[in-house]
Amino acid sequence: MKRINWLLITLLLAACSKTDKQFIIEAERLVGEHADSALCILNKVEDATRLKGEWKARYWMAMAQAHIGTYQALSEDSLVLYAAEYYQDKDSAMLCKAHALASSYYWWRDSFVKAKDMMRLSVEESKRANDREGTISKLRSLARMESLEGNLDGLKRYTEEVVKLDGGDKNQAKLLNSLAIEYFYHGNYDAAIATMERIVAYRDTAADSIYIWNDVMRNYADMLVAMGQLDKGIQLQEYILDHYQHSTILEDNKIGALFSLSHAWLLKGDKQKARQYMDMVDEEKATDATRFCMIAHRMVLNYATTGRYDMTEIAEYANNKRDKREKSEAVAEAKEWSMHNLRDHELMLTVSRQRQLIFFLALTLALISIIFGLSVLAGKRKKLLAKQEEELELLNEQLKSLQNVRKETPVATAEHAAPTHITFTGSTSDTLSLDIANLVYIEAVGNYVKVYQLLDGKIKNDMLRATSKQMEEQLSAYPMMVRCHRAFIVNLEQVEQIISHTGTTQLVMKNCHDTIPVSRSNMAQIKAAIKDLL
Structure with missing residues (x-):
């Protein structure tokens, strides 16, 4: 009978393991086109910590891909780094994918240098595998x-x-457009124009021809206008507008071309032409952001032609779109937008030299005030961070001293009068017994707690249906057990170091190097506990 029971248990465990693997395989099959479904399937894996080796790596890679496909942050997907380490010298294709996912993880963590390093490793793997498409894709990511x-x-x-790998400029409009814009922002106008000409040469034959007509051509025309080449810019915008009017696909995009033409003609000084093109714009079809700019431009145009500065339309629009904000704030923001546009065009409008002088003087004073204010704030922040570092260093020294004293000199306290072995109870009849010295920390997870303890040099965790409050009450006789967060209770003897990371205090635990967050409200409790125990 016992043999039959053991056989059934073994088969049950095998079935569970197989089910988890089936979930991972199914998620990998779906994640490319149906990331949301893949994520739901991966969430069916009951305990991902049970996964080992290849299946652990595949699980976390699929999870990271699902997060990318559902536009979620990868900042918590650190175990893709495990996948990259696991596939080293095992499977070059999986290693290539793991490096690319690790790059995304580091990018989300604002570790841009590491993100690029990981993507370069992925590029090298693709090159070694002669995967031309994969290499191009990853080089685009690096770009x-x-x-x-x-x-x-x-x-x-x-x-x-x-461009070299893909055989030319023909299908690289988006990358070349980004490059041209970067040239423009760096003041290298000749290189910006030359790059735009490379894209425009394939405007009717490239696979992304629509993108070229919709974005690149208009960017090119706007660059020419911004560089002061008004006639050439206007000529190109009129050519674009004519193309839009004869295209069934791009017909709706003529709104932007009309608006740009009105803007260019106003800069050139022809208010009549500017008004003519602006009157042809159907603002109801524009996006919210474009329409807001159009209303602001219309205000500047009205000011240029009539001398009147009427904010009524833009204020009403702002109030309708920002119904959660008070009317006075919306009007102020609308005024800021309108004044910004007015400053952009002010040099081209017929205004007095005195008004220009006052504007530039006020702008200079404002910038000086902002720079001074930012420098003061930066200095204060630097001092605050230095003070926090000193406090943490002192606290770590006190913690080490406390741990050494407790290890070397037994102290007759209420804690030593308490049992060295404790049995935890919870909301059910289940119990958990352990040596108090082996308790590392306790984590609250919903209606359960995870109890982490050190056994034979390894960290083991057990689940118990209970609340962290119940655990805290049962540990009240042990002053080294301190709540550091609403979800965590730690053993100060098991804390290796107290650190500050991205503005938050964390405890690095011994033997496992887990990092436990410390809430601001509980930091004082930890300091007091260390001080009292010294």
Whole structure:
């Protein structure tokens, strides 16, 4: 009978393990096109901590891919780093994917250098595997990273590498457009124009021809206008508008072209032409952001043609879109937008030199005040961080002293009068017994608690249906057991170091190096406990 029972238990465990693997396989199959469904399937894995080796790596890689596909942050997907380590020298294809996911994880954690390093490793794996499409895709990712950081040299290097691998400029409009814009922002106008010309050459034959007509061409025209080449910019915008009017796909995009033409003609000084194009704009079809800019531009145009500065329309629009804010705040914000647009066009409008002088003087004073204020705030913050570092260093020294004293010199306290073995009870008849010295920390998880203890040099965790409050009451006789967070109770003897990370205090635990958060309200309790026990 016992043999039959053991056989049934073994089969049950095997069935559970197989089910978890089936969940992971099914999620991997779906994650590419149905990331939300893949995420639901992965959440059916009851205890991911039971997974080992390959299945642990595959689970966390699928989880990271699902988070990417559902536009969720990857800042908590640190175990993709385990996958990268696991597949080292095992499976180059999986290693390549793991490095790419690790890059996304580091990017979400604002570790941009590590993110780029991981993506470069992924590129090298793709090259070794002769995976041309994979290499191009990852080089594009590197180029986007450089673009987001405003690194012109890096963006240029990776863009040209993609162009070389892909056989030319034809299908690289988005990357080349980013490169041209970066050239423009860095003041290299000749390179910006040359790059735009490379894209425009394939405007009718490229796979992303619609993107070129919809975004690149208008960006090019706007650049020309911003550079002061008004005639050339206006000519290109009129050419774009004519194309839109004869296209069934791009017909709705003529709103933006009309608006840009009105803006360019106003800069050129032809108010009549500017008014003519602006009157052709159907603002109801514009997006919220574009419509707001159009209303602001119309205000500037009215000011240029009539001398009247009427904020009624833009204030009403702002109030309708910001119904959660008070009317006075919305009007102030609308005024700020309108004044910003007015400053952009002020040099081209017929205004007195005296007014221009007053404006630039006021702007200079405002910038000086802002810079001074920011420098003062930066100095205060630096002092505050230095003070916090000193406090943490002192607290760590006190903690080490406390741990050494308790290890070397037994102290006759109420704690030593308490049993060295404790049995936890919870909301059910289940119990958990352990040596109090082996208790590392307790974590509240919903209606359960996870009790982490040190056994044979390894960390083991057990679940018990109970609340952290019940645990705290049962540990009241042990002053080394301190609540550091609403979800955590820690054993101060098991704390290796107290650190500060991204503005929050954390406890690094011995043997497992888990980091436990410390809430501000509980920090004083930890300090008091260390002080009282010394």
